[in-house]
Amino acid sequence: MDLDLSSVEPFRAEVRDWLRAHVPATPLPSLEVEEGFAAHRAWEHELHEARLSVVSWPARYGGRDASPLEWLIFEEEYYAAGAPGRVSQNGINLLAPTLFNHGTPEQLDRVLPSMASGEVIWAQAWSEPGAGSDLASLRATATRVDGGWLLNGQKTWSSRAAFADWGFGPFRAGPEAERHRGLTYLMFPLDAKGVTRRPIGRIDGKPAFAELFFDDVFVPDRDVIGTPGEGWRVAMSTTGNERGLTLRSPGRFLAAADRLVDLWKEHADPADTALRDRVADAWIKSRAYRLKGFETISRTEDVGAESSINKIFWSELDVALHETALDLLGPDGELDGEWLEGYVFALAGPIYAGTNEIQRNVIAERVLGLPRAGR
Amino acid sequence: MKFILDAEQRLFGDTLHKLLAEAGTPAVIRDWSAGAHDSGRALWRSLADAGVLAIAVPESAGGAGPLPVELVTAFHELGRHAVPGPFAETVAVAALLGHLQDGPGGGPGTGSDAEFGAWSAGIAEGATVASLALPPAMPYALDADAADVVLVVDGDELRAGVPGELRASLDPARRLSSVTGGDVLASGPAVRAAGEAAYDMGALACAAQLVGVGRALLDVSVEYATARRQFGRPIGEFQAVKHHLADALVGLEYARPLVHGAALAYGSPDFARDVSAAKVAASEAAYAAAKIALQVHGAIGYTDEYDPSLWIRKARALHAAWGSPAAHRARVVSALT
Known part of the structure; x- marks a missing residue:
């Protein structure tokens, strides 16, 4: 399939303009504490009012039937704008796809609209x-x-x-x-x-x-x-989404890598080529993930076990990228702040959604065709 | 934009794969390594007949190109079969000549226009094998003894290259020569720009080749790990082996889109940056696959006679060819800052 990137420019511009006008000037408190959770829920509501909380869903549930390409573009703009983390992410990314596959019409009508608005997290x-x-x-x-x-x-x-x-x-x-x-x-x-x-x-x-x-x-x-x-079959239909693009979209890493390059410009010691190389690698890998995303949505066949390749890649990129930022910050790297919050979040990536060791087994057996068992 | 190959491009790659599998490249590689170029030149001709070189030569210079996506598709197969010979160098020369023939500063006035045209046409049809040096990034010309044309770009001057002594590489199919500049063939700022265009095209071709080398090494390692038994079971059942091979795949699967993306960026201001990103990822992924292949194969992979060791050695040699990963990382960062 041919992806027409220029055709989505109006959509990109609309998203960008809205975010520029609405993203809070000062970051919300962490969504992992009670006060921040409430603030992020309110943000979900605001996104929903603009029909931007679940762009890829059908309109009847609060989305706008966005194509996979539009969804990727939305994510790029969302993270580039420094918009708040998604407190609804586990519902939107993990439960909703399961309901679309296995839910009854009654369940879809009952569950999805309140998920889209942030009323139910x-x-x-x-x-x-x-x-x-x-x-x-x-x-x-x-x-x-x-x-x-x-x-x-x-x-x-x-x-x-x-x-x-x-x-x-x-x-x-x-x-x-x-x-x-x-x-x-x-x-x-x-x-x-x-x-x-x-x-x-x-x-x-x-x-x-x-x-x-x-x-x-x-x-x-x-x-x-x-x-x-x-239930096993139902649950497994979620894991493909979880390990594929949807849980951690390329936009998230593109934005983080761009911020890392900015940090390099501020704090660079030109003689420190080792650190420069790590900045380059983080940027290159974020681009690789973007291109891989475009490749994935261009394909017609099911990605299947290949989603495990993505999960290893983005989770290890996330850790490396944030480690590089903390190293650039030097003595300030241990201080509370956005980079540290991102680092702590990144550390969980190789563990959740199936540890990276399990993903490597999946790749070896189901993608490469190596013999099973013998653990 | 097409982020995957279309049916015609896939067919092109499949056709080359079949052609090369039937040609039996290990014997050709061993001939080439011994300085016997006949079988390699015959294979070069077959590949040219299949269109591999014409796609690198601009239409204005008698070719069918430049078609960067087709080019990386072809070079992936060249890498996968470890085809010997200065292919990346020849397509770089095609880019260089194309640049000079199209742009001001070359050709007319230098007395070389007709010669450039003849070389381009010869490259397109497979009759002319070319090599070049681009000091300081690329001080050596590859396989100068097998090339019909050797060039050197020295700042603003394009000169006929006078190759020095052949030196052996880790990859027995690669022999390198220092090149000193002979007759001036063209000069001026356009030559510098043409040299940069040649570098970008050669590095892109080399990146595609590296991904192919890595892929072949992964495939042969999976095959070996499935067949080879120790402790009463195939070694591919052990997680330590599985995880090595999974890591090789992850690296290659993310280098490939960068190579494709760089080909799509041809003609845009980001081309040089994107080629560098692709070359970094391809070098690292192919070299990692080579080390894993060596480890998975054990001692047999460390022997000269075992064919996959030809690929293992090529991965390391190409890692540094057409600009080291460090040089390309520096180019990426300087493009961003």
């Missing part, structure tokens, strides 16, 4: 104390009762669950359920009776995630996504 509840990389060993249960399901057990590392409104994730339905079989994918309110949430301070102390305890939490049938017992 979603948290992903997948990991458990005994189920991290080995997600299929999860033990939290959903037991069939009249009209729905009762949830019991524990989820953990649930990003933004400290302040979010609803959660979603796979639960084990029935005693015969084993590994990938018999999982059911559910949505539940985080203030439901029987849910206890305990915020967890991440490495910088901010309560960026939480653990969730379920004690006979009732979930009605209408909040099951897809067929009960098919």
Whole structure:
């Protein structure tokens, strides 16, 4: 497919103009603390008013049916403008694609508009104390009762669950359920009776995630996504999105690399060619990710396991880019600020959404065709 | 803009792949390494017949180009099959001559116009093998003993190159000569600009070639890791081996779009910067793939007689050819600041 970059220039200009007029002059407080979470929710609302919160969605749910190219352009402008982080990202990037694939019309109508406006913020509840990389060993249960399901057990590392409104994730339905079989994918309110949430301070102390305890939490049938017992398949249809372009779009890294080049101009020691080379590499890799994004949306076939290649690339780029910025800042590099916040966020990248070790296994076995097992 | 190859471009690449696989390049490489150029020149002719060189020569100079996307497609295959010979140098000369024939300052007045035209036409049809030196970035000419035309751009002067002694490279199929300037063929600021155009085109071709070299090394390593058994199982079952090979793929998969993107930027003010970005990524990715290939193969990969070691050595040699990664990184940063 031929991508006509000039045809999206009017859209780019509209987004740029709106952002220039609306992006807060002083950065919002961190979205990982209560006050910042509320400020970011209000920002989501403002974006939604301009129909810019979910541009690629159908208009009926609050989007504007933007093409994948327009979405990439939106993201470029969004991050170039230094706009606030997306507190709704896990709903928009991880739950919405699952609903588009597996949700009922009633679920789409009920869930998506309030997600688009920031009225409901979603948290992903997948990991458990005994189920991290080995997600299929999860033990939290959903037991069939009249009209729905009762949830019991524990989820953990649930990003933004400290302040979010609803959660979603796979639960084990029935005693015969084993590994990938018999999982059911559910949505539940985080203030439901029987849910206890305990915020967890991440490495910088901010309560960026939480653990969730379920004690006979009732979930009605209408909040099951897809067929009960098919939760693994439903969940896996999300991971392609998570590891592909959507979770961390090229625009984010292009903007960060441009800011890194600016930082180099301010702080450069021309004799420090080692640091200069790292600045060059961060910029080059951000361009590579952009071009790879254009390549990906030009293709008609499913990207499939190749999304694991993206996940390794952007997560390692993010760490390297922020490390370079901190090194450029020298003694100021350890001080609280935007680069440090970005660095702390980047450190989680090689871990979440499937560790990079798991991604390398996926690439080796499913892309390169190396023999399985023998771990 | 097309960020993936169209059907015709894919067919071009597939055709070259088939041609080269049937030609059996390892034997040609070994001949070439021994200074016997006949089989290499025959392969050069076949590739020219398939259009590989005409696409580098401007239409105004009797070629079918410049077609940068087709060019990188072809050079990817040349790298994948480790084809010996000064291909990148020849397309760089084509760019240089094209620049001088099109622009002011060359040709008329220097008495070389007819000669330039004949060289361009010869390059397009595969009859003329060219090499060049672009000091200080590229002080050596490749395979001067096999070339019909050797040039050197020295500042504002284009001179006939007088090659010195041939020196052996890590890649046995590459032999390098210092070049001193002979007769002045053209002079003036246009020569400097033409030299820069030649450098950019050669570096782009070399970047594409590197990605092809790396890809071939990854493929042969995956094959080897699947077949080779130790501890009662294929070594490709071990995660340590898997992760090496996955890393090689990640590097190559992100170098390739930069090469394609640089080809798309031909003629724009960003071309030189984008070529440098592509050359950095391609050099690093191919060299990383080569080191991984060597490690995965173990001792056999360290032998002269095992064919993949020809690719392993080429990856390292091309890493520094057409400007080191450090030189290209510096060019990227200076374009940004």
